[in-house]
Amino acid sequence: MTSLSSWLLDVKPSRPGELQITEELGPRGRQRALIGTGVATALVLAAFAWIIRRFQVKGQFAPELWRPFRQWAIWRYLLLGLGQTLKAAGVALVFALTLGIVLAMWRASSPKRKRIPATLFSEIFRACALVLLIKFSFFQLPKTPGFRGWTLGTYAFVAVVSGLTFYYSTVFAEVIRSGIRSLPKGQSEAALAIGLTETRAMRLVILPQALRRSLPNIFTQSASLLKDTSLGVFVTYSELLSRAKIVGEFGSNFLQSFVVAGFMYITVVAILTSSANRLQSRQARSSR
Amino acid sequence: MTDNPSTPLIVVEKLDKWFGDHHVLKDINLEVARGEVVVVIGPSGSGKSTLCRCINRLERFQKGSITIDGATLPEEGKELAALRADVGMVFQSFNLFAHKTIVENVMLGPVKVRGMDRAAARVKAMGLLERVGIGDKANRHPAELSGGQQQRAAIARALAMDPKVMLFDEPTSALDPEMVNEVLDVMLELASQGMTMVVVTHEMGFARSAAKRVVFMDDGRLVEVATPSEFFDNPKSDRARDFLSKIL
Numbered sequence: 001m002t003s004l005s006s007w008l009l010d011v012k013p014s015r016p017g018e019l020q021i022t023e024e025l026g027p028r029g030r031q032r033a034l035i036g037t038g039v040a041t042a043l044v045l046a047a048f049a050w051i052i053r054r055f056q057v058k059g060q061f062a063p064e065l066w067r068p069f070r071q072w073a074i075w076r077y078l079l080l081g082l083g084q085t086l087k088a089a090g091v092a093l094v095f096a097l098t099l100g101i102v103l104a105m106w107r108a109s110s111p112k113r114k115r116i117p118a119t120l121f122s123e124i125f126r127a128c129a130l131v132l133l134i135k136f137s138f139f140q141l142p143k144t145p146g147f148r149g150w151t152l153g154t155y156a157f158v159a160v161v162s163g164l165t166f167y168y169s170t171v172f173a174e175v176i177r178s179g180i181r182s183l184p185k186g187q188s189e190a191a192l193a194i195g196l197t198e199t200r201a202m203r204l205v206i207l208p209q210a211l212r213r214s215l216p217n218i219f220t221q222s223a224s225l226l227k228d229t230s231l232g233v234f235v236t237y238s239e240l241l242s243r244a245k246i247v248g249e250f251g252s253n254f255l256q257s258f259v260v261a262g263f264m265y266i267t268v269v270a271i272l273t274s275s276a277n278r279l280q281s282r283q284a285r286s287s288r
Numbered sequence: 289m290t291d292n293p294s295t296p297l298i299v300v301e302k303l304d305k306w307f308g309d310h311h312v313l314k315d316i317n318l319e320v321a322r323g324e325v326v327v328v329i330g331p332s333g334s335g336k337s338t339l340c341r342c343i344n345r346l347e348r349f350q351k352g353s354i355t356i357d358g359a360t361l362p363e364e365g366k367e368l369a370a371l372r373a374d375v376g377m378v379f380q381s382f383n384l385f386a387h388k389t390i391v392e393n394v395m396l397g398p399v400k401v402r403g404m405d406r407a408a409a410r411v412k413a414m415g416l417l418e419r420v421g422i423g424d425k426a427n428r429h430p431a432e433l434s435g436g437q438q439q440r441a442a443i444a445r446a447l448a449m450d451p452k453v454m455l456f457d458e459p460t461s462a463l464d465p466e467m468v469n470e471v472l473d474v475m476l477e478l479a480s481q482g483m484t485m486v487v488v489t490h491e492m493g494f495a496r497s498a499a500k501r502v503v504f505m506d507d508g509r510l511v512e513v514a515t516p517s518e519f520f521d522n523p524k525s526d527r528a529r530d531f532l533s534k535i536l
Contacts, residue, residue: 186383189346190442194397194449195373197366204400209387 065253069260074247081243082264088157088239089226092164096225097218099165100172104210105202107173108180118173126170131231134163138235156237160229168225175217179210212283219276223269230265240264295358297322297453297484298343303352305338312338313349314508320453323482327495327516330505331531336488337380339505340457343486344375357452373401376446376454380461382438384430384445391417391426394445401449409448416444420474436467440474453484460491492536496520504528 025033055061068074106118125133138159141147150158183206191201211218230241244261248254298320305313312335320326328336341347343354345361345368354361356375362368384393394413398404404412417423420440422433430438439459446454456475460468472494479485479498489495495502495516502519504512506527512519520536523529 184381184383186379186381187385190377190379190383190385190445192369193344193346193372193375193377193379194445195369195371195401196397197369200400204396205385205387209385212387 060255065251065256068247068251068253069256078240078243078247078260078264081238081240082268084157084237085226085229085232085239085241086268088160088164088229088232088237089222092161092168092229093222093225095161095165096168097172099169100176101207101211103169103173104176104180105207107177108206109198109202122170122173125166126174128167130163130167130228131234133166134159134231134235137162152236153238156232156235159235160232160237160239163231164225164228167228168221171221172218175214175221176207176210179212179214179217180206182213183209215283216276216280219272223272226268226272227265296320297324297357298486299353299355300339300343301353301355303339303342303349303354305335305342305347305349305351312508313342316352316510318503318510318513320484320486323484324500325479325483325485325487325498326501326503327499328486328488328503328505329490329492329495329531330511334505335508336505337457340455340486340488343453343455344372344377346377369401373397373449374452376449376451378439378442378446378454378456378459380458382430382435382442382462384438384442386430389427389429390422390433390441393430393441394448397445397449413444413448416447417441419447420444421470434467435463436470439463439467439471443471443474443478447478453486454478456485456487456489458488458490460489490535492520504531506531 103118103122106114107122109115138155141155141158142150147158187209188201188206191205192198196204229237229239232239233242233245236242240261244257245254248257251257296319298318300316300318303313303316304311316339318326318339328339330336338347342349343356345354345363356371359371362371384390385396388396391410391413394416395406395409398409398412399406414423414426417426420443422437422440422444425433425437425441430441433441443454443459459475460471463471468491472491475485475487475494476498487494487499497516499516502512502514502516503510504514504519504523504525504527511525512523512528514524519528520532523532
């Protein structure tokens with residue numbers, strides 16, 4: 001018990017250069033923390049227990065409902081869907097980041113002719129519900145000259161990617177802009193003082209530092225972007241969630257399919273997060 | 289561009305600047321000759337840093353004109369950038385580019401502004417870093433250096449552009465006392481080599497030994513312009529006497 005409590009109460013060792021807000025606890029604090037941890041753990045466990053109990057009551061653990069997931073063909077079908085999810089997320093991420101960087105640069109620059117359009121674009125697309133952007137692209141594209149005659153799947157893919165691009169470019173722009181703002185003014189002054197133009201100072205001195213500072217936020221938002229590909233379900237884009245739904249329809253086991261799909265999302269996001277953390281700690285070691 | 293050695297390198301004429309309602313520079317007139325070292329001193333808030341920053345237009349001013357080497361300061365764009373390339377600036381807070389190593393900091397201007405090739409720029413940068421005594425720190429990042437070392441690197445970065453004039457905006461004010469001299473030594477050496485320098489500082493020792501003229505500012509005006517010995521031993525204005533009595 002003492003070893004468990006000391007493990008629970010161990011304060012995270014501070015690394016050099018890392019902000020430390022947790023202070024080692026005193027005797028009363030330790031007691032309170034132990035009780036709090038106990039209560040919280042009990043509540044979480046109780047919630048899980050209740051869910052499992054309900055599953056049992058409703059017969060959701062019946063073997064025939066889970067049997068489809070013993071077939072490779074079903075897994076293959078879902079994994080291919082996951083591939084579609086990753087494909088749309090990857091393409092949208094590249095476009096959204098690029099556009100986001102341009103928007104952030106324009107919003108941070110001094111000439112009004114750049115600042116105003118960038119601000120307008122950001123405010124409009126950030127306020128729009130993402131699903132609307134996706135649906136709008138999906139229904140408008142086939143009517144737009146130059147985009148006619150594609151397959152339905154292509155329209156769906158392009159709609160998902162463009163919806164995500166429009167929305168997330170404004171999110172990334174905001175994240176990067178706050179990175180730009182967090183830099184000391186002296187950085188841009190020094191860049192101008194050696195004779196760089198405003199644009200080059202931005203590109204060579206400000207942006208690289210701002211991007212590095214916004215990397216944690218960019219990763220967080222990338223995880224959201226990845227999950228938001230599931231909105232493709234509204235435009236028949238055959239990604240993970242759509243396929244989980246089809247599997248559920250086919251075997252009358254929606255709940256089981258969605259649980260499986262849920263775990264697949266969790267796995268992918270966990271991989272993304274852990275690689276983000278690794279990258280960050282490596283970066284923290286290499287600089288400063 | 290004229291290269292006539294008899295014309296002054298910097299001419300400030302009837303300069304006025306306001307921050308909102310606050311009149312920070314009032315009718316400033318000043319000429320700096322080629323090879324001259326001018327030290328600007330005065331109480332904080334007197335406008336001396338602002339004057340220094342106006343010379344390469346890091347601050348905009350509302351009235352008057354500044355010419356450098358016969359050319360009027362351009363207002364913006366590529367022309368302004370080209371002029372700034374010829375004017376070296378050293379800041380109070382060093383402002384080294386935090387994401388680049390020391391040698392990359394020094395190389396950036398020559399490569400990107402002067403179009404020098406990287407190998408040549410590196411040789412030049414290393415030479416300058418040796419000259420300011422931090423050749424061994426070339427591949428470190430700024431945050432790994434002491435304040436004095438960072439400021440010397442910043443001086444090397446400015447020198448890499450082969451500037452016509454160097455502006456120093458309180459270069460030792462952010463330093464721990466034991467590091468002040470290593471920076472002043474570099475500046476003294478520069479002065480002795482004939483670099484034109486405008487130095488805003490509180491280091492009276494430096495003003496005495498290196499300055500050709502001392503400019504005393506108070507409340508946005510040039511109150512007194514004199515040689516160091518005149519100024520320190522026999523200040524004419526009351527305000528200068530008052531200021532000196534407080535700091536010496």
